[in-house]
Structures are given as structure tokens and as C-alpha cells.
Amino acid sequence: MIDYAQYERAQGLNWYAVDPDLQFLVDYHLDAPDRDWVETHLQRMGALCGGPIAERSEIVDKNPPRLERYDRWGEEINEVVHHPAALATKRDLWEQGFLGLPWSREVKERGRPAPPVLLQAFQYLLCQADTGMLCSVGMTTAAAELIERYAPPEVRERFLPHMTTMNYDDAMDGSMFMTEKLGGSDLGAATKTTARQTADGWRVDGEKWFCSNVDGGAIMLLARPEGSPAGVRGLSLFLVPKRCRDGSLNGIHIRRIKDKLGTRSVPTAEVELRDAEAYLLAGSSNVPDGRGLNRMMEMVNTSRIGVAIMGLGILRRSFLESAIYTARREAFGKRLRDQPMVGGDGVRSRGRRAWRDGAALQAHPGAAGQVPGHAPGSRSSVTGSRAARRQRLHRELAGGAPAARRAVPHDLGRCGERRLSRRAARDGEGAGARGFVRARRVSAAAEP
Numbered sequence: 001m002i003d004y005a006q007y008e009r010a011q012g013l014n015w016y017a018v019d020p021d022l023q024f025l026v027d028y029h030l031d032a033p034d035r036d037w038v039e040t041h042l043q044r045m046g047a048l049c050g051g052p053i054a055e056r057s058e059i060v061d062k063n064p065p066r067l068e069r070y071d072r073w074g075e076e077i078n079e080v081v082h083h084p085a086a087l088a089t090k091r092d093l094w095e096q097g098f099l100g101l102p103w104s105r106e107v108k109e110r111g112r113p114a115p116p117v118l119l120q121a122f123q124y125l126l127c128q129a130d131t132g133m134l135c136s137v138g139m140t141t142a143a144a145e146l147i148e149r150y151a152p153p154e155v156r157e158r159f160l161p162h163m164t165t166m167n168y169d170d171a172m173d174g175s176m177f178m179t180e181k182l183g184g185s186d187l188g189a190a191t192k193t194t195a196r197q198t199a200d201g202w203r204v205d206g207e208k209w210f211c212s213n214v215d216g217g218a219i220m221l222l223a224r225p226e227g228s229p230a231g232v233r234g235l236s237l238f239l240v241p242k243r244c245r246d247g248s249l250n251g252i253h254i255r256r257i258k259d260k261l262g263t264r265s266v267p268t269a270e271v272e273l274r275d276a277e278a279y280l281l282a283g284s285s286n287v288p289d290g291r292g293l294n295r296m297m298e299m300v301n302t303s304r305i306g307v308a309i310m311g312l313g314i315l316r317r318s319f320l321e322s323a324i325y326t327a328r329r330e331a332f333g334k335r336l337r338d339q340p341m342v343g344g345d346g347v348r349s350r351g352r353r354a355w356r357d358g359a360a361l362q363a364h365p366g367a368a369g370q371v372p373g374h375a376p377g378s379r380s381s382v383t384g385s386r387a388a389r390r391q392r393l394h395r396e397l398a399g400g401a402p403a404a405r406r407a408v409p410h411d412l413g414r415c416g417e418r419r420l421s422r423r424a425a426r427d428g429e430g431a432g433a434r435g436f437v438r439a440r441r442v443s444a445a446a447e448p
Contacts, residue, residue, distance in 0.1 A: 004327035005335070010320045011054045015125050016046025019316070022121060029117040037110065038118045041097065042125075048092055049125040056085040057130040057265075065215075065267035067257045078254045080215035080267050089133055089265075094168040098122050099140050103164035123306060127313025128320075132263035134313075136173070138306045139213045142299040143174025143220050147239060150281035150295055155239065159218050175216030176299060177208040177240070177271065187222065187293060188231035195223040195238060195278060202278040204238060204251075207271065214254060214269035217242045221278070222296055225288045236292035238278040251276035 002020070007013060016022060030038055063083040071077050082090075097104060102114040126134050144163040147156055162172035182190035193206025204223050211219075219240040228234035244250050251274040258268045282289055326336035336342045 002323075004320075004323040004337075007324045008328075010317065010324060011050065013050045013320075014043065014046040015050035015128055015320075016042045016121075018050075018320070019046075022124065026117055026121055030115055033112060034115050034118075038115060041101070041118060042121055044096060045098070045122050045125050048096060049129050052092060053089050053126065053133075054129040056089050057133075059083065059085040060089070060130065060133075060265045064260075064264040065257060067254055067267075067269070069254065076253065078249065078252065080254070080257070080269075082267075086133075086265055089130070090137065091168040093126070093133070093137055094171050095166055097166055098126070099137060100164045100166040104166055120305075120309065123309045124313050124316070127310045128317040129313075130265055131310040131313060132265035134306055134310060135263050135303075136213050136266035138303070139176055139216060139299075140172075140174040140218075142302040143176075143216070143218050143239075145302075146220060146237070146281060146295060146299055147218065150237070150283045151239060151279065152286055155279050159239070159241075163218060172217035173213060175211065175213040175219040176303070177211045177219050177221040178296060178300075179210035180207060181209045183209065187235065188233075191222055191224060191235055193221070193223040193273065195225045195236065195280075197225070202238065202280055204240060204273050204276045204278045206273050208273070209270055210258075211269045211271045212266065214257070214267050214271060215242070219252075220281075220296065220299055221273075222292055223278075228288055229290075232293045233290040235290075236288045237281045237295045238292075239281055240273070240276050240278045244277045 002018060007018075026038065026042065027035065060083055063085070065080050065082050065086070068079045068081055069076060094100065097106075101107060102119070107114050123134055123138065140163055144160060147159050147163070151159070159172065162170060163174060165171055178187075180190050180192060182192075184190055193204060193208065195202050195204045197203075202225075204221065206223065208221070219242070221238045221240050222235050223238055224234050225236050228236070240252070241250055242252065253272040253274060255270040255272060258270070260268060280286060280288065281295060282291070323337070326342050329336050331339065
């Protein structure tokens with residue numbers, strides 16, 4: 001049981017060391033040979049995110065990226081200027097293996113892949129400090145995976161070493177340019193950007209309306225090659241570099257950086273593409289095959305998991321701040337945490353967070369085989385259909401009664417959260433995570 005009264009604030013703490021729920025869940029998802037190695041990296045990342053990155057995040061939020069479109073002579077340069085605090089955070093993340101660890105020499109010499117749960121825990125710790133930074137750097141891993149799978153060999157050799165390195169001075173980050181002015185889910189109708197094949201390779205023209213991490217060096221982009229059919233079957237996935245082969249700026253013209261309420265550390269912009277150099281990502285065929293959207297959705301799905309972890313990170317940080325405050329402040333002769341209403345809210349928050357954390361740690365990219373060296377079907381993969389898993393867990397958490405007799409088979413979350421809240425009140429910190437694992441074990445045992 002942690003006595004939060006010993007802390008003055010959340011910043012400056014090792015956020016992994018003060019999170020027994022996370023420790024328990026990470027340990028559950030690990031194989032024995034990985035535990036000590038993973039623990040070392042999480043202790044380091046917990047100290048980094050709770051210390052320097054947390055301190056800088058408030059500066060970065062007040063000083064978001066800005067666009068310098070022209071130099072002093074009126075030449076278009078499209079330079080995104082980041083505050084030094086943001087660049088320092090990026091450097092720390094790169095050099096501590098936030099992105100490059102799965103491809104590192106350390107992992108190769110160790111002879112075992114980096115467990116996917118470690119990478120998800122990295123993201124969870126970062127999101128307690130700066131969710132926008134996860135969006136910014138998280139694009140890189142997803143883009144690198146697409147290049148690794150679908151780019152021609154010479155393109156892989158040009159880009160992958162820079163996207164998987166742990167040397168920040170040699171690093172290149174990724175971007176996603178998908179949304180256009182029409183927006184919406186009908187990408188087949190909304191995508192007006194075109195691609196044409198020339199003697200020197202592919203060229204792309206068009207407009208993109210919501211370009212995430214706009215100044216990345218390797219941009220994932222959807223466009224319709226000339227002669228392709230209408231609809232989503234006519235879309236192809238392209239890699240558009242920030243700079244051309246000769247080192248000059250590519251035909252990417254940034255109109256403006258959007259003024260956002262949140263995720264301010266990642267620059268999101270409106271862009272015009274004019275005769276931009278591009279590379280088709282279509283696997284071994286290297287010709288448009290109508291599967292561009294399918295490939296882009298691999299990156300989108302990775303982003304969806306990241307967005308879920310952002311919410312969990314915010315929830316965990318909120319709990320930690322409130323736990324410290326209510327443990328130190330007194331009213332009516334008692335500490336706030338001992339007041340009935342405050343204590344109850346804190347317990348419920350911890351139980352819900354533990355339940356959602358457990359679900360998120362199962363939803364890591366490794367479940368789809370997206371982490372180097374990780375095969376689907378291992379202990380940390382998610383198996384079974386969503387409906388089947390939900391019903392099995394519901395039966396366990398409802399005391400073994402058939403799911404069909406319950407009025408809320410669609411809402412496992414509330415049922416599980418109530419049970420976990422009661423266990424947390426009875427057993428203290430970490431009980432919520434153990435409750436999730438107990439339910440998961442029963443579910444796994446019931447699987448064919």
C-alpha cells in the first residue's frame with residue numbers, strides 16, 4: 001500500500017515505481033526470461049517520463065510548434081520550429097529506445113524480441129506527461145512497419161535505418177497524411193489527391209487537410225494513380241519523403257499549422273502537394289493493386305491503440321495527482337482521502353483504471369505480429385472473438401451465471417469495474433489489476 005502523503009507532487013517521481021497495478025499487469029504478460037530485462041527498461045522510462053519529460057511538458061504545451069513558411073529573402077522553406085523543450089524530450093525518447101529498442105543491437109544480442117507489453121507500457125508512461133508527444137513519435141514506428149513490409153528493397157535501405165535508430169542526430173520520424181477537405185469515412189469519394197508515374201518515378205499532386213506530425217521525414221499518404229478505378233479500390237499507399245533524393249525540399253507546401261485545444265506538441269497542418277516525389281508501397285508486385293487503404297489502415301489501427309492509451313495515461317495521471325493531494329490536505333480534522341465521498345471516488349477510479357489498463361495491455365501491436373520478432377499466438381496475444389471474450393468474462397464477473405440471463409451482456413466494463421472497485425476498497429492498491437488477471441485467466445481457460 002503506497003502512502004501518497006510522502007510525496008509533494010507527481011512530477012519528479014518514477015511513475016513506474018509508484019504504479020503497482022502497472023507492475024503487476026506487465027509481470028503477468030511477461031515470460032520469465034524477460035522479467036529482469038523489462039524491469040530495467042521500465043524503471044528507466046518511468047523516471048524519465050515522471051521527471052524531465054513531465055517538467056518539460058508544461059513548457060511545450062504553452063509553446064507549441066510554429067510555422068516559418070518563408071526565409072528572410074522570401075524563399076519558401078516550410079520549416080516547423082519546435083521549442084527546445086520539445087526537442088529535448090524527443091532526443092531523450094529516441095536515445096532511451098522508445099522507438100528503436102525492438103531493432104537495436106541490444107535486442108539482437110539478447111536473442112529474444114522486445115516484449116510488446118514493454119512498448120505499450122512505454123507509451124502509457126509517456127501519455128501521463130504528454131499525449132501529443134506520443135502522437136508525434138508514435139507515427140514513426142507505424143510508418144517504419146509499413147516501409148518494412150511493403151517498400152522496395154532500395155527504399156527500405158534508405159529509410160529504415162533512420163527510423164529505427166537510437167541515435168537522435170541520425171533519426172527520421174514518420175507522418176500520416178490521409179484526411180482531405182471533404183473528410184468523413186468515405187475515403188473512396190473524398191480522396192482527390194492523384195499520383196502519376198514518370199520516367200523518374202512517382203509524383204503526387206493534391207491537398208491534405210489534417211496532416212499529423214507534418215514535418216516528419218517519411219510521410220504515409222493515400223493517392224489515386226492515374227487510370228485507377230473510382231472508390232477505395234483505386235487508392236494506393238505512397239511514401240513521400242520530406243526531402244528528395246538530391247537533398248532538396250520535396251514539393252510539400254505547408255499552408256498553416258492548426259491551432260488545437262489538445263495534443264499541442266504534435267504539429268498538425270494543412271498541406272498542398274505539387275509534383276512531390278513519392279514511392280509506391282505495394283509489396284513485391286510494385287504496381288497499384290487496389291489495397292492501398294488496407295495498408296494504410298494498419299497504421300490507423302496502431303494509432304487507435306495509441307489513442308486508447310492516451311486516455312488511460314490521462315486517467316492514471318489524474319489519479320496520481322488526486323491521490324497525493326487528498327493524502328496531504330486536511331479538512332474537518334481528517335485528511336481528504338479519509339472523507340467518505342473522496343475515498344470512495346478514489347477507489348472507484350483506481351478499479352476502473354486497472355480494468356482498462358489490463359485491456360489495453362492485451363491490445364498491443366504484438367497481437368497482430370507487428371513487433372519485430374514477435375509471433376501471433378504467444379501468451380500476450382489476444383485470442384477468441386470479441387463477443388466470446390466478453391461473454392466469458394461477464395459470466396465470471398457475474399458469479400458464474402449464464403450471460404444470456406443478464407440484462408447488460410453488452411456492457412462488461414461496468415460490471416467488471418464495480419467488482420474491481422469493491423476489491424480495491426477491501427484489498428488496497430493493486431487489487432484492481434489482480435482482479436482483472438483473475439478474470440482473464442478464467443476466460444483463457446475456457447477458450448478451446
